[in-house]
Amino acid sequence: MPKITAPDGSPISALCFGCMQFGGTADANDSRAMYAACRDAGINLFDTAHLYTDGQSEALLGQFAKPAREKLIIATKVAYTRGSGRANVLATFDTSRARLDMDMIDILYLHRWDPETPLEETLETLAALQEQGTIRYIGVSNFAAWQVMKAQSVAVGLGTRIDIIQPMYSLVKRQAEVELFPMALAEDIAVTPYSPLGSGLLTGKYAAGGAGRLSTDTRYAARYGQGWMQDTANALSALATRMGQNPSTLAVAWAAQHPAVTAPIISARNVGQLQASLDAMQFRLGDDAYAQITALAPTPAPATDRSEEG
Numbered sequence: 001m002p003k004i005t006a007p008d009g010s011p012i013s014a015l016c017f018g019c020m021q022f023g024g025t026a027d028a029n030d031s032r033a034m035y036a037a038c039r040d041a042g043i044n045l046f047d048t049a050h051l052y053t054d055g056q057s058e059a060l061l062g063q064f065a066k067p068a069r070e071k072l073i074i075a076t077k078v079a080y081t082r083g084s085g086r087a088n089v090l091a092t093f094d095t096s097r098a099r100l101d102m103d104m105i106d107i108l109y110l111h112r113w114d115p116e117t118p119l120e121e122t123l124e125t126l127a128a129l130q131e132q133g134t135i136r137y138i139g140v141s142n143f144a145a146w147q148v149m150k151a152q153s154v155a156v157g158l159g160t161r162i163d164i165i166q167p168m169y170s171l172v173k174r175q176a177e178v179e180l181f182p183m184a185l186a187e188d189i190a191v192t193p194y195s196p197l198g199s200g201l202l203t204g205k206y207a208a209g210g211a212g213r214l215s216t217d218t219r220y221a222a223r224y225g226q227g228w229m230q231d232t233a234n235a236l237s238a239l240a241t242r243m244g245q246n247p248s249t250l251a252v253a254w255a256a257q258h259p260a261v262t263a264p265i266i267s268a269r270n271v272g273q274l275q276a277s278l279d280a281m282q283f284r285l286g287d288d289a290y291a292q293i294t295a296l297a298p299t300p301a302p303a304t305d306r307s308e309e310g
Contacts, residue, residue, distance in 0.1 A: 004137055004164060004190050004262070006044055007106070008070040014256060015281055016045040016075075016192050018267040023056020030270045035064040037271050041278045047166075047192065047265055048100075049077035049111060050092045055099050062100035074100065075107035075192075077141055077166075084114035084122040093129065109139035109166055113147050119154045127158040141166035145179035152187065162189060169193030169255055169264070171202060171236065171297050172229040178300050181260035190262040196255035197248055197266075197277070198224055204237035204247045206230070228298070235296045243289065252280035254293045 004012045017038045022031040038046075046065065048057045058076060065072050078092040089110075097105060108126065129135045138155065140148055140162055152162045165184060167176040176193060184191045197203055200212040201224045213220040233247075240247040255264045268274035285293065 004073065004107070006071050006073050007104075007136075010044055010071055012073060012190070012263060013043045013045050013281075014263055015041075015043055015252070015278070016047050016263040016265045017043050018194060018265040019046055019048040019057045019061045020052050020267055021057075021269050022048070022053060022060040024053040025269045028060060031060050032064055033271045034268060034274050035061070037274060037278060039068070041281050043278075043281075044071060045073040045075065045192070045263055047075045047077075049080065049109075050096045051077070051080045051111065055095070058096055058099035062102060066101065069102070073106045074102065075109060075139065076100070076105055077109040077111040079114065079122075080111035084110055084117045086121055086125045089122065089125045093134075097134070104133060105135050107137045107139050107164060108135040109141045109164075110143075112142040113140075113144070119151055123151065123154045123158055123160070127155070127160045130160055137163040139164040139166060142168075145183045148180070148183060148189070149187075164190040164192060164262070166192050166194060166265070168195050169258075169261070170196050170198040171251055171254060171293065172198045172224065172232050174297060174300050177258070179303050181258060184260045191260050192263050192265055193255060193261060194265040196252045196264040198229070198233070198251070201229060201233045202236055202247055202251040203276075204233060204240075207234055207237065232297045236293065239292060239296070245283070246276035246279065248276035249279045249283055250285070250289075250293060252277045253283045253285050254290065256280060257285055257290055 046061055048061050065074060076096045078089055078096065082088045093108065126138050130138065138160060140151060143165060148162060148165055155161050167180050169176045199214060199220045201214060205212065206214055214224055236250060237247045240250050252264055252266055255261060266277035
């Protein structure tokens, strides 16, 4: 497993907290309470982005993290808009550092693939930030495996590397198992997947008539709108009831248990909503339970599609 640590040498925690809701659906008080609950549970990896909540996410995280900065791994993301050219990366990173009120950021992700900017320009920029000591690790988010390896080839030529990736992964979004996870294991790249609850689908709340992103955001409704996905969510809830567990705990624990996964990114709007995901920190599925949950959703075909070979 890749050796990503906090500045004081503390190992990376088994879960990451995603601060996307800070300053948005979670006000400052709820945000602070969730940060405190995460620290009490042993989480030291916190993820945000330049794009989130018009900068409030970074600003609030910076305030909360300041007293324990050396014990924490702080990650942010740049270049979701306006491309990954040098000028945009540097400008957005400077803004992010100012909001966080930090001289150094542990992990800087490219938020998504940019087909227009030469990778050499982007990676030279990140390598220079690393050499200056303003970032410690380089990451990429929402990249396909071939894109990661193309970036890795350029990075190695510059004397650095892609240390960590951030793909989507949950029981109902398993595409990462096909190429991203085998690549990460082979190349010793850390993996912090997001949306292990399928944007709330796997909590069971929608089947119970609850509301959330899937009922208010057309993008998420389309992403998780296939009938089999709801069937899987219902089956997970039924299994959780039989096991005496919360379906959110099972969903996060299942995502965390893949050998390639370093730390799934959990998130919430308040502590009450967060607790079931935090419980996965102390919960490990037995082999039979892991297999039962895995069987609730289709396993994607291997990259070669020669599934008959096992």
